[in-house]
Amino acid sequence: MEAIRWTLNQMPKGDGRWVSVMSQEHVAKARAFHRSFPQYTVTPLTGLPQMARHLGLGGLYVKDESFRFGLNAFKVLGGSFAIARYIAGELGKDVSELSYSYLTSPDFRRDFGQATFFTATDGNHGRGVAWAASKLGQKAVIHMPKGSAKSRFDNIAKEGAQVTIEEVNYDDCVRMAAAEAAQTEHGVVVQDTAWEGYEEIPSWIMQGYGTMVGEAAEQLGEKPTHVFVQAGVGSLAGAVVGYFVNLYPDNPPKFIVMEAQAADCHYQGALVGDGKPRMVGGDLRTIMAGLACGEPNTISWDILRDYADAFVSCPDWVSAKGIRMLAAPVKGDTAMTSGESGAVGMGLISTLMEDGSYQELCQALELNQTSRVLMFSTEGDTDPEQYRKIVWGGEYPSVYSRRS
Numbered sequence: 001m002e003a004i005r006w007t008l009n010q011m012p013k014g015d016g017r018w019v020s021v022m023s024q025e026h027v028a029k030a031r032a033f034h035r036s037f038p039q040y041t042v043t044p045l046t047g048l049p050q051m052a053r054h055l056g057l058g059g060l061y062v063k064d065e066s067f068r069f070g071l072n073a074f075k076v077l078g079g080s081f082a083i084a085r086y087i088a089g090e091l092g093k094d095v096s097e098l099s100y101s102y103l104t105s106p107d108f109r110r111d112f113g114q115a116t117f118f119t120a121t122d123g124n125h126g127r128g129v130a131w132a133a134s135k136l137g138q139k140a141v142i143h144m145p146k147g148s149a150k151s152r153f154d155n156i157a158k159e160g161a162q163v164t165i166e167e168v169n170y171d172d173c174v175r176m177a178a179a180e181a182a183q184t185e186h187g188v189v190v191q192d193t194a195w196e197g198y199e200e201i202p203s204w205i206m207q208g209y210g211t212m213v214g215e216a217a218e219q220l221g222e223k224p225t226h227v228f229v230q231a232g233v234g235s236l237a238g239a240v241v242g243y244f245v246n247l248y249p250d251n252p253p254k255f256i257v258m259e260a261q262a263a264d265c266h267y268q269g270a271l272v273g274d275g276k277p278r279m280v281g282g283d284l285r286t287i288m289a290g291l292a293c294g295e296p297n298t299i300s301w302d303i304l305r306d307y308a309d310a311f312v313s314c315p316d317w318v319s320a321k322g323i324r325m326l327a328a329p330v331k332g333d334t335a336m337t338s339g340e341s342g343a344v345g346m347g348l349i350s351t352l353m354e355d356g357s358y359q360e361l362c363q364a365l366e367l368n369q370t371s372r373v374l375m376f377s378t379e380g381d382t383d384p385e386q387y388r389k390i391v392w393g394g395e396y397p398s399v400y401s402r403r404s
């Protein structure tokens with residue numbers, strides 16, 4: 001499991017019915033909702049001009065989500081907006097009528113009562129749901145897969161949620177959360193992935209991620225030529241790609257979807273090439289906990305199948321390399337704390353540009369000195385012990401040969 005594997009997207013297009021989920025109108029509502037939070041600030045988009053020059057790129061920009069709401073990851077954007085849209089529906093209102101101040105008021109508790117929000121998580125999504133539920137006086141029940149880090153468990157428990165680490169993988173935790181919600185009075189599944197018949201809430205979660213993408217597009221000011229985005233179930237990637245396709249319908253940037261090799265279901269689907277999603281099972285062991293999902297979200301798969309340019313399957317050393325590069329970039333650039341699921345883009349682009357084995361992919365994607373590359377560091381050091389082992393201890397050393 002040492003080599004990076006890739007394939008260009010040659011899948012037949014579908015009917016395109018899900019891309020409008022990420023319309024500018026929907027994302028504007030998510031952004032207005034998030035702006036009403038006292039914790040809201042626009043997270044930094046950090047340009048790395050020296051690194052870009054070093055790698056032979058025109059520009060390299062990294063959205064740093066370690067600053068999101070004090071939660072060290074972007075995920076809260078999705079869960080909070082989905083909960084708000086669900087509540088709006090129950091109250092017969094539009095989400096634009098619900099502000100943070102109303103949702104945290106006694107009036108709201110009187111109007112709505114109390115629901116229990118169920119979800120499965122590697123850590124970040126569950127923390128976001130638990131955080132939002134606690135702020136709104138609601139209950140949360142969270143299931144984590146086998147092998148989940150104690151620090152991530154503790155961060156969820158701290159928000160007052162009922163949280164467990166199970167003996168099964170992420171995808172089975174999703175089924176567990178859905179089954180329990182169905183048996184609970186006013187139980188609601190707020191899952192960050194969709195399946196046949198469960199599409200509304202995940203589409204709202206993707207719109208919530210639109211806040212991050214909308215900020216980045218504004219901060220960048222001009223169209224990126226390439227967007228690198230990582231995928232677990234693919235909701236994030238679908239949100240990012242969907243956002244840019246709606247913004248630049250005639251000439252979108254090129255999209256590169258990256259996965260952990262142990263859970264590379266999108267890549268496997270693209271390899272088969274018939275347009276249908278594929279699944280990966282087992283323990284899905286990878287340091288990229290947020291990407292350890294073997295079953296694609298059916299909505300975002302639709303968007304990625306139609307618009308992604310390449311799918312790349314990355315061994316763990318790619319992410320570890322990205323973590324170290326962002327922690328210690330080229331002199332003059334700003335250092336960043338980027339976690340295992342956040343830094344894979346940095347590790348990948350540097351390897352593509354510097355290791356002669358990937359010239360064919362660089363050429364196919366037209367990655368060169370004119371490229372303006374955007375990527376998303378979706379988390380900070382959400383597992384600080386692991387982070388230090390990688391940065392200070394040099395764990396997961398890089399496997400590549402320098403060109404020339």
Ligand SMILES: Cc1ncc(COP(=O)(O)O)c(C=O)c1O
Binds near residue numbers: 124291342
């Ligand atoms: C930090 C981080 N980055 C990326 C992802 C991937 O998002 P998705 O599962 O929507 O593909 C996750 C998912 O939990 C995550 O926690």
